[in-house]
Amino acid sequence: MKILVINCGSSSLKFQLIDSESEQVICKGLCERIGIDGSQIVYTPAGKDKITNVTPMPDHNRAIELVIEALTNKENGVVSLEEIGAVGHRIVHGGEKFTKSVIITDEVIKAIEDVSDLAPLHNPANLIGIRACQKAMPGVPMVAVFDTAFHQTMPENAYLYGLHYSYYEKYGIRRYGFHGTSHSYVSKRAAEILGKDGKDLKMIVCHLGNGASISAVDGGKCVDTSMGLTPLEGLIMGTRTGDIDPSVVEFIMKKENLSVSDVTNILNKKSGVFGLSDELSSDFRDLEQGYNNGHAGAKRAVDAFVYRVVKYIGAYTAAMGSVDAICFTAGVGENSGFVRKLICDKLGFVGASLDVEANKVRGEEKIISTSDSKVTLMVVPTNEELAIARDTYALCK
Ligand code: AMP
Secondary structure (H helix, E strand, C coil): CEEEEEEECCCCEEEEEEECCCCCEEEEEEEECCCCCCCEEEEEECCCCCEEEECCCCCHHHHHHHHHHHHHCCCCCCCCHHHEEEEEEEECCCCCCCCCCEECCHHHHHHHHHCHHHCCCCHHHHHHHHHHHHHHCCCCCEEEEECCHHHHHCCHHHHCCCCCHHHHHHHCCCCCCCCHHHHHHHHHHHHHHHCCCHHHCEEEEEEECCCEEEEEEECCEEEEECCCCCCCCCCCCCCCCCCCCCHHHHHHHHHHCCCHHHHHHHHHHCCHHHHHCCCCCCCHHHHHHHHHCCCHHHHHHHHHHHHHHHHHHHHHHHHHCCCCEEEEEHHHHHHCHHHHHHHHCCCHHHCCCECCCHHHCCCCCEECECCCCCCEEEECCCCHHHHHHHHHHHHHC
C-alpha cells in the first residue's frame, strides 16, 4: 500500500509518499508560504532531481491539490490517485485522550479540536490538513499519529507540576512531552540494533535538533521526558529557552515594558543557543565553527547546551535507577560528533566511554561507545515519517 504522510503547519505542509511493503520513500516534498505571497511546492520523486513550482497557494486545500498533482502528473508523477491507500497525519497534541494512533473519525476530529487550546498554533493547522485531505481524497482512510502519545505512560509523579492540583483537574495543566513519535521509533530501533527485547532495557533518548527533548524509556515505556505542557520546557534549544524560572517572564515584562505574548515570543524565538551566542546562529554547524574559532558566544551557548543535556541524563538515570543505553538522534544528535563528544566526555559518572573513532559517524546507525563501556552509546537516526506510515498501515491494511 502507498501511504501519504502529511505534516501540516500553519503556513507549510511537508509530505512523503511511502511504500508500506518496501518502506521506501517514493516522493517527498514541501509546500511553503501557504496563504502568503511567493508560495511554492518543492518535491523530489525518488531517483529524480528536485522540482520547484512557484504558484499561488491561497489555502491548504490548494496545497493538497498541488501535492496530489505533483504525485500523479504524467511527466514526473509516481502514482495514480487510486493507489494512495491511506493518509497518516502528524498531530502535535493529543492531550490525555490519545495514547496511541487512531483512525480519523468525526469523533477523533472533535477530540483534537477539544485539546487545541493546549497547542493553539499547531492543532488547528493539523486539522486544516486533515480536512483538506478529506476533501481531495474522499473515502481514503486517514490516521492521526500524535506527538504526545508515546509519553502518556509517564507516571503521575513525573507528569505533575508542583502547581495547585486544581489546575490539572480544571485545565489539564501537566507535562505532556513532544517528539513522541521520534522517541518511540528510536528506542525501539535501538533495542533491535542491540538484539534485545525493549522490555529488558533502560534507555535515554536524546532528540537533539532545532527543537530538542530527552526521554527516559524503561522497559519500552516512556517514564519521563523534558518537554512539558508545551515544547518550550526542558533542554536549551535552537531558539527556545528550555527550563527557566517562570518569574523571568514578569521580570522582563516590567523591565522592558513588554506584554506576556512579547516575552513568550522572546522565550520561543530569540533565546536558546541563538540568544546565548549573541545571535551568532541557532545552527550547530555555525556554532561548532565559532567554538573552534574562539567566538565567546558560541562557546557559552554550546557549553550551556551540553551541560543541560548531561544534567538531564543524570536525572533520568536516577529516575530509572540505572541506564543501559543512551541514544543520540535528530539533526545535531545524528550529525554532530563534536556535540556528542562534549556530552559523552561528561558521562563518566554512568561508566560510559566514547569510542572517538566510531563517533566520527554522521547520519548512520552506529554504536559509538568502547567495548568496555558500561553504557552503550549509540547514534540512531530518527524517521518520524516512516513511524507514521507504519502506524497508518497497521490501522488501515
Ligand atoms: P532537526 O530539527 O532535527 O531537523 O535538526 C536541525 C538542526 O540540526 C540544525 O539547526 C543544525 O543545528 C543541526 N545540524 C544539521 N546538520 C548538522 C551537522 N552536519 N553538524 C552539526 N549540526 C547539524
